[in-house]
Amino acid sequence: MINAFEVRGGNRLKGEIIPQGAKNEALQIISAVLLTPGKVTISNIPDIVDVNLLIELLADVGVKVNRVSRAVCEFQADAVNIDYLESPEFKKKSGRLRGSVMMAGPLLARFGKAYIPKPGGDKIGRRRLDTHVIGFERLGASFVYDTGDNYFRLESPKGGLKGTYMLLDEPSVTGTANIVMAAVLANGTTTIYNAACEPYLQQLCKMLNSMGAKIKGVGSNLLEIEGVSSLTGCEHAMLPDMIEIGSFIGLAAMTQSEITIKNASIKNLGIIPEKFGLLGIKMEYRGDDIHIPAQDSYEIQNFLDGSILTISDHPWPGFTPDLLSIVLVVATQARGSVLIHQKMFESRLFFVDKLIDMGAQIILCDPHRATVIGLGRHHPLRGITMSSPDIRAGVSLLIAALSAEGKSTIHNIDQIDRGYQYIDERLRNLGADIKRV
The missing domain is CATH 3.65.10.10 (Enolpyruvate transferase domain)
Structure with missing residues (x-):
């Protein structure tokens, strides 16, 4: 080997x-395809292990994936098998990739439930999920931690997620991205203060707005998101x-x-x-x-x-x-x-x-x-x-x-x-x- x-x-x-293409942007952008049944075309995708594993996970969940080239991919999430999230196969594969946590926000917003595995990836110290989970809770979601499988099980309330004001405990890039993706389909307006404002996050917000989301304050640490009922497909080119x-x-x-x-x-x-x-x-x-x-x-x-x-x-x-x-x-x-x-x-x-x-x-x-x-x-x-x-x-x-x-x-x-x-x-x-x- x-x-x-x-x-x-x-x-x-x-x-x-x-x-x-930017690895850290890719993990957010590709997860966002779960928010719409429409076709999403993404270009400048890096051909790397973490990104390819996330694309495999989406295909496993039922997303149609057409790899036009190594750098361009078409996605269509119009037949997602939400029950697959509870399978041992999903838990095992998603646990290998920290980026799989980015699927939680879109799944929770559109399908009402999601799972977050214990973080995998680099051995560089603790990487907390508190910002993600607390943000979902503020939107009305409930969660249970399964100590046996090291998993968070999240569920939206009846009637869906509800917009609210939240001050993040830290400007986590992945935490902000996950909350933004959940909030775009929530009822009402969500305000996120102390939000991350990295170019990756700006790119995600621009992509979501092109899909029909209503996000203001892009590039700042104060985001205002007016929830919409649905999103459409789009085309998006990633930054280097x-x-x-x-x-x-x-x-x-x-x-x-x-x-x-x-x-x-x-x-x-x-x-x-x-x-x-x-x-x-x-x-x-x-x-x-x-x-x-x-x-x-x-x-x-x-x-x-x-x-x-x-x-x-x-x-x-x-x-x-x-x-x-x-x-x-x-x-x-x-x-x-x-x-x-x-x-x-x-x-x-x-x-x-x-x-x-x-x-x-x-x-x-x-x-x-x-x-x-x-x-x-x-x-x-x-x-x-x-x-x-x-x-x-x-x-x-x-x-x-x-x-x-x-x-x-x-x-x-x-x-x-x-x-x-x-x-x-x-x-x-x-x-x-x-x-x-």
């Missing part, structure tokens, strides 16, 4: 690369994946490469380019492309008072937590020091032990903070054998391996394949020495 990458580092890469774009910026800097990221949708990247700029990475915007020139070195900036730079994650429009692993590995070969503060997930920095084995100078202060002392390439990283603990750490280790001297072997690459399509093939097209073994 293919489960490892063999990488020989030290090559300078060169060329153009097109980012895939901002996390992949950030990964490629970091890859170019680490490997001293000249790379152009095509069709990057720069206006939707927010503060991401600026944060990589704080590490000293030069970038040029050419239309909607990002060109990263080859740099022999890059230097971490200090704050204006001379203190050491801190890069931390924040809800949008702050810096996304999914790119902190990339920033951390890129900083190992910069000149200067930086404190990485991962606030949201308490286990996401534990992969730094592999970087330390490769020769990086990192102090893991606690589960949330790590100090990186940049070596300025005076001591290149060395290749080792390691294992990928989650999607983002896996790509960070891959970037480290591509910049290291000698051969690296990365096991458990199923984690990387969950979030990055054909990553080895696309990197080889840039000149990387990488193969599956």
